[in-house]
Amino acid sequence: MNQRIAAVLLVLVTVFAGVPAPVAADHDGQCSFPMTVTDATGTEVTMSEDPERVVTTNPSAAQTMWEIGAKDEVVGVSQFAQYLDGASEKANVSGSGGLSVEAVIGLEPDVVLVPNTTYTVEKDRIAQLRDAGLTVVVFESGDSLEAVADKVERIGRITGNCEAGTERADEMRTSIENMERALEDVxxxxxxxxxxxxxxxxxxxxxxxxxxxxxxxxxxxxxxxxxxxxxxxxxxxxxxxxxxxxxxxxxxxxxxxxxxxxxxxxxxxxxxxxxxxxxxxxxxxxxxxxxxxxHPDAYERYQELQNQSETTETTTTTSETTTATPETTAGEQDATATADDPQTTESSAPGFSAVAAVVALALTAFVGRRL
The missing domain is CATH 3.40.50.1980 (Nitrogenase molybdenum iron protein domain)
Incomplete structure (x- = not known):
């Protein structure tokens, strides 16, 4: 078995192992700057201004930036984010031995987004980024789809894309609800x-x-x-x-x-x-x-529900735009953009054998950046 397959085999050893207990985020209730949040390491992180240069150390963070329409703000991605359209035009922050601290610092980012997989295997390098004065936010492990949706909202808030983050997260929640409805009694x-x-x-x-x-x-x-x-x-x-x-x-x-x-x-x-x-x-x-x-039949029902949701959303948006005064519309947009519930998710230990854990440690230079 080659090194890449072995790394993929063991990559999830590190996803839930050694991750700090997630902490509720401190939000001021507004998508405005300066903004202070408490990340998964318990560190208070302050963004003095709306970030214009973002580095993602892991493909899940990069995918989220792409999905909220903020890929133009991303200046650096890991090698495993190359599947994203346009990612090849971004700087590669992966080195031969893992995350390249020098590459990240050289990009002069306003904020570095660090999913828990990167932090788990490269705590020392994340510490080096902080010691260099960079603004670094470490995220909780996503152990549920709702936690993933919450993270999408939070990344939107941190990067100054509140409305887009909330909208994409709500789309996820709507899809989940429609699948559940389509599967009733199945x-x-x-x-x-x-x-x-x-x-x-x-x-x-x-x-x-x-x-x-x-x-x-x-x-x-x-x-x-x-x-x-x-x-x-x-x-x-x-x-x-x-x-x-x-x-x-x-x-x-x-x-x-x-x-x-x-x-x-x-x-x-x-x-x-x-x-x-x-x-x-x-x-x-x-x-x-x-x-x-x-469930092909339920899938067809799901598609119908999705179309109904899109139609309802379009109708509602059109109605609000037509009837609301400019001041009211702005207020509604602010309310939508600032809606955010502090989240607390829990990490789960995978329960690998001691042998697997030892092998995982030997491969940590490669492992934590695939997911």
Whole structure:
């Protein structure tokens, strides 16, 4: 197994391990600057002005900036964000041994967005950025789709894109609600997310991607929490009816997996890894992919509900624009832009074996930047 596959195999060891307890954000209730927030490390971070130069150390943060229409503000991305349209035009802040502190400092960013995966494996380098006087915000682990939506709003606020962040987060919430409505009274088969012998259990955003898409997470129901190696005996006992596999991973093939209903009936859902394995807005696309494959009739109903939601939103916006005075409209926009509930999410430990943890530490120079 080459180094890249080994790194992908162990990448989730670090996603939920060693992350500081998330802290509620201190917001002043306005999308205005100066702004002070408390990040996941408990550090109070102040942005004196609306940031114009943003560095993202991880593809999930970059994807979020792209999804809220703020990619022009991004001056630096990691090597794993190159799938984003236009990312190749940005400076690469990844070095041969991990995050390049020199590259980040050289870009003179107004703010550096650090998802928990980067912080977990590169605490010393993040400390160096802070020691150099850079404004750094570390984010909580996204262990649910709601936590991901909250993070989208928070990134919008921190980067001066409040309205766009709130709008994109609300779109996510609407999609989740419409999928839930489309799946009412629909029987959900047992599914298993598997990649290189590892699986996503309960208390993970991938688990919610699966359940939102109309599956039961067999690993979670078996008491499997976080991310970790999946025992093939458990796979046989679970007998998943569907396998959910990220696009960069092979479909598992062994006597244990071949005996499952999923393999016997060809029920393997391959999902774009950049949607499935990043706690960012396109996680909703991963749920849609699963829903379409597992419940095609419910997917059609979901599409109808989505169209109705879009029509309602358009009608409401048009009505408000037509009837509201300029002062009222501005006030409504301010209220929308400033709506933000302080969030507190919890990290979950994957429960890897000691051997896996040791191997993970050996690969930390490569690992934490893939998700």
């Amino acid at each position: 029987e959900r088969p047992v599914g298993l997310n598997v990649f290189f012998g590892y699986a996503a259990g309960g208390e993970t955003f991938i688990s919610e991607i699966m359940t939102t898409g109309g599956l039961r997470n067999g690993a979670a129901e078996a008491g499997f929490t976080g991310f970790g190696e999946i025992n093939e005996e458990l796979v046989v006992e679970m007998n998943p009816e569907y396998l959910v596999v990220p696009s960069h991973a092979p479909i598992p093939s062994s006597p244990a997996y071949n005996s499952t209903t999923a393999i016997e009936e060809g029920n393997v859902v391959v999902v774009d890894a950049n949607n499935l394995q990043q706690p960012a807005p396109r996680a909703i696309d991963a749920s849609e992919t699963i829903l379409k494959a597992v």
